[in-house]
Amino acid sequence: MKTVSTAKSHGGVQGVYTHASEVCACDMTFAVFVPPQAAERPCPVVWYLSGLTCTHQNVMDKGEYRRMAAELGLIVVCPDTSPRGDDIPDEKDNWQFGKGAGFYLDATQAPYARNYRMYSYVTEDLPALIAGNFPADMSRQAIFGHSMGGHGALTIALKSPGRYKSCSAFAPIVQPMTAGWSKPALEKFLGRDALAWRSYDATALIEDGHRFPEFLVDQGSADGFLEDGLRPWLLEEACAKAGIALTLRMQEGYDHSYFFISTFMDDHLKWHSERLG
Amino acid sequence: MKTVSTAKSHGGVQGVYTHASEVCACDMTFAVFVPPQAAERPCPVVWYLSGLTCTHQNVMDKGEYRRMAAELGLIVVCPDTSPRGDDIPDEKDNWQFGKGAGFYLDATQAPYARNYRMYSYVTEDLPALIAGNFPADMSRQAIFGHSMGGHGALTIALKSPGRYKSCSAFAPIVQPMTAGWSKPALEKFLGRDALAWRSYDATALIEDGHRFPEFLVDQGSADGFLEDGLRPWLLEEACAKAGIALTLRMQEGYDHSYFFISTFMDDHLKWHSERLG
Numbered sequence: 001m002k003t004v005s006t007a008k009s010h011g012g013v014q015g016v017y018t019h020a021s022e023v024c025a026c027d028m029t030f031a032v033f034v035p036p037q038a039a040e041r042p043c044p045v046v047w048y049l050s051g052l053t054c055t056h057q058n059v060m061d062k063g064e065y066r067r068m069a070a071e072l073g074l075i076v077v078c079p080d081t082s083p084r085g086d087d088i089p090d091e092k093d094n095w096q097f098g099k100g101a102g103f104y105l106d107a108t109q110a111p112y113a114r115n116y117r118m119y120s121y122v123t124e125d126l127p128a129l130i131a132g133n134f135p136a137d138m139s140r141q142a143i144f145g146h147s148m149g150g151h152g153a154l155t156i157a158l159k160s161p162g163r164y165k166s167c168s169a170f171a172p173i174v175q176p177m178t179a180g181w182s183k184p185a186l187e188k189f190l191g192r193d194a195l196a197w198r199s200y201d202a203t204a205l206i207e208d209g210h211r212f213p214e215f216l217v218d219q220g221s222a223d224g225f226l227e228d229g230l231r232p233w234l235l236e237e238a239c240a241k242a243g244i245a246l247t248l249r250m251q252e253g254y255d256h257s258y259f260f261i262s263t264f265m266d267d268h269l270k271w272h273s274e275r276l277g
Numbered sequence: 278m279k280t281v282s283t284a285k286s287h288g289g290v291q292g293v294y295t296h297a298s299e300v301c302a303c304d305m306t307f308a309v310f311v312p313p314q315a316a317e318r319p320c321p322v323v324w325y326l327s328g329l330t331c332t333h334q335n336v337m338d339k340g341e342y343r344r345m346a347a348e349l350g351l352i353v354v355c356p357d358t359s360p361r362g363d364d365i366p367d368e369k370d371n372w373q374f375g376k377g378a379g380f381y382l383d384a385t386q387a388p389y390a391r392n393y394r395m396y397s398y399v400t401e402d403l404p405a406l407i408a409g410n411f412p413a414d415m416s417r418q419a420i421f422g423h424s425m426g427g428h429g430a431l432t433i434a435l436k437s438p439g440r441y442k443s444c445s446a447f448a449p450i451v452q453p454m455t456a457g458w459s460k461p462a463l464e465k466f467l468g469r470d471a472l473a474w475r476s477y478d479a480t481a482l483i484e485d486g487h488r489f490p491e492f493l494v495d496q497g498s499a500d501g502f503l504e505d506g507l508r509p510w511l512l513e514e515a516c517a518k519a520g521i522a523l524t525l526r527m528q529e530g531y532d533h534s535y536f537f538i539s540t541f542m543d544d545h546l547k548w549h550s551e552r553l554g
Contacts, residue, residue: 008499009536064341066539222285259286262343 001133004029010070011036014060023117023125024083030126031056032134033066037073042137044165044276045075045130046269049122049145049152052181053100055080059146062258068266072273075136079126081148083115097185103176104152105200107189116189119200123156123163142272144168146261147225150217151176154202154235158210166275168216168268170261171223174235177201181229203238214245216271218264220254278410281306287347288313291337300394300402301360307403308333309411310343314350319414321442321553322352322407323546326399326422326429329458330377332357336423339535345543349550352413356399358425360392374462380453381429382477384466393466396477400433400440419549421445423538424502427494428453431479431512435487443552445493445545447538448500451512454478458506480515491522493548495541497531 004016012035021028037043046069050059056078059065069076082088082102089111090098107116131138143164145153150172157167176182177197190196198204219232226232232248239246254260281293289312298305314320323346327336333355336342346353359365359379366388367375384393408415420441422430427449434444453459454474463474475481496509503509509525516523531537 007532007534007536008497008530008540010540014536061535062338064344064539066536067341067543220285253285255284257284258338259284259291259343262341263285263287266344 001129009033010066012038012066012070014066016056016060019129021083021121021125023120025115026083026085026088028084028121028126029056029080031060031078032130033069033076034134035070035073035075038075038135042135043073043075044140044142045077045136045138046272047122047141047143047153048076048078049104049143049149050078050081051145051147051149052081053095054149055100058258059261062262063265064262065265065269068269072269074269074273074276075134077126077130079122082118088115096181097188101148101185103148103182103185103189103200104156105186105189108196109189109191112189118152119156122152123160140165140276142166142276144170144268144272145172146170147230147256148173148182151182151202154215155200155205157212158202158205159199161210161212165277166214166272167212168271169218170264170268171219171225171230171256172202172217172232172235173230174232175201175203177204179229179231181225203234206238206242206244211242212244214247215239216247216249216268218249218251218260218267220251220256220260222253223256223260225256278406286310287343289315289343289347291343293333293337296406298360298398298402300397302392303360303362303365305361305398305403306333306357308337308355309407310346310353311411312347312350312352315352315412319412320350320352321417321419322354322413322415323549324399324418324420324430325353325355326381326420326426327355327358328422328424328426329358330372331426332377335535336538339539340542341539342542342546345546349546351546351550351553352411354403354407356403359395365392373458374465378425378462380425380459380462380466380477381433382463382466385473386466386468389466395429396433399429400437417442417553419443419553421447421545421549422449423447424507424533425450425459428459428479431492432477432482434489435479435482436476438487438489442554443491443549444489445548446495447541447545448496448502448507448533449479449494449509449512450507451509452478452480454481456506456508458502480511483515483519483521488519489521491524492516493524493545495526495528495544497528497533497537499530500533500537502533
């Protein structure tokens with residue numbers, strides 16, 4: 001692991017790091033905020049998964065999470081959204097696929113299967129690195145994210161309910177199997193058999209019996225992707241049928257941007273902190 | 278005035294706007310945050326002046342001012358740092374002069390005098406636009422800034438103590454006449470006679486009899502520009518001699534970045550709010 005930069009912020013340290021990821025077969029960059037409490041004891045870890053086109057940097061710059069994370073004593077880890085590098089297969093003019101759009105899955109199709117393994121990266125590769133290099137209490141982890149990263153957080157939590165104490169999302173893609181901006185990506189990454197897609201679709205996972213105790217979801221009513229891409233009512237239906245406690249808050253007038261995310265960041269960090277103990 | 282973008286944030290509206298500036302003889306872009314309280318009454322205005330290389334966007338993205346401004350009911354105006362456009366004279370490879378480096382002065386030397394009039398822009402042109410287009414109580418204004426913008430805030434407040442109820446700065450350039458990164462700019466903008474520079478130098482203005490009731494200054498101890506460029510002790514000496522109340526806080530371990538600024542943003546907004554009444 002190499003340190004790209006560190007800066008004191010809100011009493012803690014905001015760092016950016018790179019490492020050679022075995023899982024993704026490329027160098028990966030990520031951001032970690034370590035709160036001041038970590039000088040005295042290991043701190044719980046909150047994973048923030050970013051949306052389409054983002055790197056670790058968008059939320060680091062615009063997410064406004066450090067003040068509250070420092071107050072609550074939370075380590076916040078912000079991975080990249082895909083493998084990176086000149087030799088990583090990509091579709092340059094397509095922001096909904098490839099670099100910046102890894103959809104937090106393990107691809108099975110050539111030429112993507114070699115590098116696009118963001119599911120394993122976020123659940124195995126990077127956690128091992130965090131556990132070994134930061135003052136992290138890995139028995140207390142939470143996960144949340146935005147848009148594609150909300151999809152990532154929901155699906156990862158549903159598949160590993162024992163690992164995460166809590167899960168929340170800002171404007172998540174709740175049913176990527178049927179949304180225009182994600183269906184083509186699932187097909188390219190996972191092949192044409194839609195059965196394989198179900199493992200990376202929150203509503204399908206719930207239908208198939210996966211469970212998580214409760215979710216918090218904030219969704220802006222002025223979000224341009226609401227009707228076609230996000231459709232939180234599909235998650236609402238799935239959770240209602242499955243008996244999963246979903247707190248879905250429609251936020252009047254908010255869009256899909258970090259102006260929305262940063263507004264409700266405090267609420268989400270408090271939600272996680274209460275459940276992390 | 279044209280609206281570039283608006284987004285709901287922390288209950289208020291973060292907007293970006295452009296207008297044809299007569300003073301700068303070019304189109305200028307600026308950001309305004311209007312808090313929720315403005316729906317019911319005109320709100321006081323806090324001016325934030327950015328540092329070298331910045332536009333309105335750096336603090337809008339990374340300053341973390343909206344939560345507290347929304348709580349306190351403050352309009353926050355963030356101007357650009359220089360005139361902009363292809364036909365604006367510049368030194369492309371010099372980040373300490375020209376575009377992004379207007380030093381909040383009115384240039385007197387060709388070819389800069391036509392456009393580089395940021396002092397008049399920030400004190401006359403833009404305030405008139407704000408007064409005419411936003412729910413602003415212009416009888417209650419405060420000013421603050423970072424680095425070159427801290428220099429701007431201090432010098433502007435010292436020259437118009439009746440206009441601003443309060444003034445603060447993050448890591449300000451307090452004596453641009455003698456700092457390596459500003460002296461060449463003053464010479465190009467104002468000519469070789471250093472007497473003309475005194476009107477844009479906080480310590481010289483104080484020496485020359487200008488007064489402001491009190492300043493709040495935060496300065497990171499790990500700021501790479503501290504010893505050569507910023508030197509807050511020069512302001513401390515000038516204020517002590519003049520009987521100006523200076524609260525200078527050396528912040529252990531903080532650098533010159535927005536990680537530093539955002540950490541102490543709440544303190545500064547509260548400082549201004551208390552004095553804006």
